[in-house]
Amino acid sequence: MRRVAIIGAGQAGLQLALGLRSAGYEVTVVSERTAEEVRGGGVMSTQLMFGPALALERAAGLNLWDDLAPVMRGFEMTQWDPAAEAPRSRFTASFDEEVRSVDQRLKLAAWLELFEARGGRVEYRSAGADELAGIAGRHDLTVVATGRGALSSLFGRDAERSAYDRPQRTLACFYASGVEGRGAASDAYARVTGVPPAGDAIVMRALTVGGRCDILLIEGKFGGPYDCWGDRPAPEEGLRRAVELLRVYAPWEYERFAKAEPTDAGAALYGAITPTVRHGVAELGDGQCVLGMADAVVVNDPITGQGANNAARAAASYLDAIVRRGDLSFDGPWMRRTFAEYWKSAQHVHAFTDLMLRQPPADHVVRLLEAAFEHPAAAHRFTNGYADPLDYRDWLMDPAGAERYLAEIARAD
Template structure:
């Protein structure tokens, strides 16, 4: 690193912005960050969509010294997937998240930590390590003032005017299907056996039940997803107070996913761990934007949700944010050593590396889930479903795609590759 290291401004204090800030500080960069909330305000804010750190994501957090809740967060190593057709038997199996290796990893389990805890702790830690934090809402006028003061500006918040600076890139596949969500963080959800990530998928929508660390201790996040206008679309309940919103969520589940309803039927508003702030309604529009925006002729680099908005159905939000930040940190360090400027070409290349290695695979996963109930999956998926029931190794590999979505392309999506793999597993099993 040159004696006077590059000065980097990060706009946004989410998973990607804070992870990048910590990595760059550790590499010797001068880092400043703009966020519109103090750590206390983050802790007291409403809940946002629940994310989880799968083994590969958690490994990056550990390597960066950011796994601050390793003793407190409930661990889970498995995902149980229940596919519930309109009629007929439920197809259910479970598998291990860490069954498919990705690079160097630490352990096999996943964790889900309330974003309010995680981001507040990371923000305070970033400041303790020497970053300068500006508490303000960053406007275009602010950025026009700041942009020539730094060697690089990274935008890690995609809302309002800032997100609009980055144009939609229709040349890249996003798996774009709008989602609506109602989510409740509850104490007392019914479980059978060990807690794991439970995923229910049906033509009506999806529900995730996630073991979850809150500021009050362990709880369960119940996340209900639907397409707009779908059977589990709670849009008519948006804006209601917590009691009616929870009751409406239960009503929809009782009608369309009674198995899930039974697990939360006994719970009421008093079981919301953080009260009114712990039940929320949101809308998502997955998309890919171009990674470079120009302000007064100066390029800025977009990151994570700004440029790849993940469909929450894939569970890839924190993975995409973390891997994008890691790829950017490596690219920034390499560029700094070269002495070349952080120009638009550098930014395009850094994003393309992330998109090719991670982002596009998450988009394909979203498309696969969406197509499952539309009957548009290829015929060889019948072979896959039969193999999942018969061979635990195949079930593990299917589930481990949450950890490494790129693996689906290596075996699942190609009919011949899938059949060859199943034949190999069968031969090893002696059947």
């Protein structure tokens, strides 16, 4: 029986671990926290997942919350500047496939327990960089699936693929209960309000440890009014501050959140992420290599909601490559091919996210979004590209393709 070690117990690491156990591999996961500690800890992300990623979970039998997690049926985008006289612009569009968010405290805790129930081995501890050679020596393959700490730095930044060398946004995330609807279909949508001097306020429905809730993610521009989380306030104070910001910069969301309260003592998360692509393989010396996966090697800002989807795709891609390898060695060349195969999809996710962070936005992107506010077909296509950013390649990502698409929309009028 082939032995695989996976360092990191997040979406990618546990999805891969469970898939390998089902395929008959002996798998060891190194997790910093127990299931109980994960479930009772602080929120870790917004984990918005689109149809293709949810289908990967369902195919693996890991969709444990289909009867509980709310489905977001559509997307609403609003842009305005409260200091300007121009009215706000808004469009809504339906998702072609289901979209859900399940608190990773729920998901990862349950998957850890499921992995152990299926005969997987978990070492509850941190793994340092100096331990990797020993771990690799005891296993046929070692996969690093944690993007935190010194382990990810072993893979080295890929300067050609990394557009930014510092965070582009300051982030604050709150899980809230008591959010009241406005009696509109968009109450159940994923919603984005963009304000040029401030940043973006993103709202989505979710399932958390105490039941259904709403998540508010503030993507603040540095130096702007949304950049106010340096003191890392407790959830109650942080949410109060965020709601006061909504009063000014997204009053239609303020109406919903005015009476909201944090869902629990761990319902706030703050930070800033540097979008980065690293090399997929780390060489440890003496011919030893380890393979990086998901956030360990490709890190995206959450502005486009791609993190959990990226992790699910990585786990599925790596599982397929490992099983197809059979009894052959998991050597360095195979690892590099495995990462290269995964990068075929990850590159579109990363490029889309980088483009949406760009300031000032590219001219063709501005024009395409303006078209989305006027043309339902453009709004629908933009909305559903989130599920698989490959669709953006030939129009949103390409100025010449944007011109062709804009001309196509004009002819359709």
